[in-house]
Amino acid sequence: MSEENSHLDALQDIRRMMQRSTRFISLSGLSGIAAGVCALVGAWFAYDWIHEYYVGYGQAGYTNAAFDRLKFSLLILAAVVLATSLVSAFYFTWRKADKDKLPLWDHTARNLALNMAIPLVTGGLFILAMLQYDEWKFVAPACLIFYGLALVNGSKYTLSEIRYLGLLEIALGLLNTQFIGYGLYFWAVGFGVLHIIYGFAMWWKYERNPAAANVR
Amino acid sequence: MAVNNPxxxxxxxxxxxxxxxxxxxLMVNDEISFNDLKALLEVTDGNLATHLVTxxxxxxLKVHKGxxxxKTNTTYAITKGGQKAFTDHVTALEKMIKGMK
Known part of the structure; x- marks a missing residue:
């Protein structure tokens, strides 16, 4: 009986080591929730400002100054949202790694970062090129699609469920191509709502009760 | 090769x-450094080194010193022989568990 147990233990050890050495498992669900909340708050501000701009547009007509001001404030907003979501996502993941006594930056984190960076950097450059030609219609769908591709590509190097999040982002991006001009709503859903749902599901599955999750 | 129970x-x-x-x-990573192994297995330098020599x-396994x-960066990779020995061992483990049930 004890011999059988020791064999089972050995097999479980093997499985755990294989998983732990190839996947970055410290990614916290709370990181997803935090990033999602940042995105939603950002979208709310953006909506408000754009609305205000159109009210002014209706009263005073088009002025270069008003449009430039809107463009500038949206750009700053985007940068702030990106920074806060990265910092908060990083914080919760760092906290989880620390609690599990796992290194935050090891070869699994490197693999994940590299494999996500390939589609992300490609997408970023592609979007910049579109803006270069004043082609703004596909900016929002392209963000969602390339981000989704990055998640699908990264899913081999972290919690595999992130693949589904990636597929949903891609689907949302493709759907957005048929509703040009509603990019902000699609962004709010893709970067806000989906992140929160995914983050909550992952937290529920892996972190709510640490003892139950044998994939440490 | 040391097979204690034929x-x-x-x-x-x-x-x-x-x-x-x-x-x-090593089965699932093409190559891995000494430090990554140490962190994953939570062992001391000396302890890990002894087992790696064995x-x-x-x-x-193959050792590559780079x-x-x-700073020296020593990486390790599995050999064909190592792969076979490991797969045989796992198969045996699985058989024994099934056989006992």
Missing amino acids: ISGLNKIFDNRIRLGVMSI LETEGF FIGR
Whole structure:
């Protein structure tokens, strides 16, 4: 009986080591929730400002100054949202790694970062090129699609469920191509709502009760 | 090769938890550094080094000594022989569990 147990233990050890050495498992669900909340708050501000701009547009007509001001404030907003979501996502993941006594930056984190960076950097450059030609219609769908591709590509190097999040982002991006001009709503859903749902599901599955999750 | 029980096919070399861990990690990573192994297995330098020497002597792993700047960076990879020994061992483990049930 004890011999059988020791064999089972050995097999479980093997499985755990294989998983732990190839996947970055410290990614916290709370990181997803935090990033999602940042995105939603950002979208709310953006909506408000754009609305205000159109009210002014209706009263005073088009002025270069008003449009430039809107463009500038949206750009700053985007940068702030990106920074806060990265910092908060990083914080919760760092906290989880620390609690599990796992290194935050090891070869699994490197693999994940590299494999996500390939589609992300490609997408970023592609979007910049579109803006270069004043082609703004596909900016929002392209963000969602390339981000989704990055998640699908990264899913081999972290919690595999992130693949589904990636597929949903891609689907949302493709759907957005048929509703040009509603990019902000699609962004709010893709970067806000989906992140929160995914983050909550992952937290529920892996972190709510640490003892139950044998994939440490 | 040290097979202690010819019927089960279990490999005595893999009785040790750390050696088994090293082999599991090498099965799924093309190559891995000493420091990454140390962190994953939560062992001391000396302890890990001893087990790595044992596995190298058995011909289960290849050692590659390189440099990152001036710091030495030793990486390890599994050999064909190591892969076979490990797969046989796992198959034996699985058989024994099934047989006992």
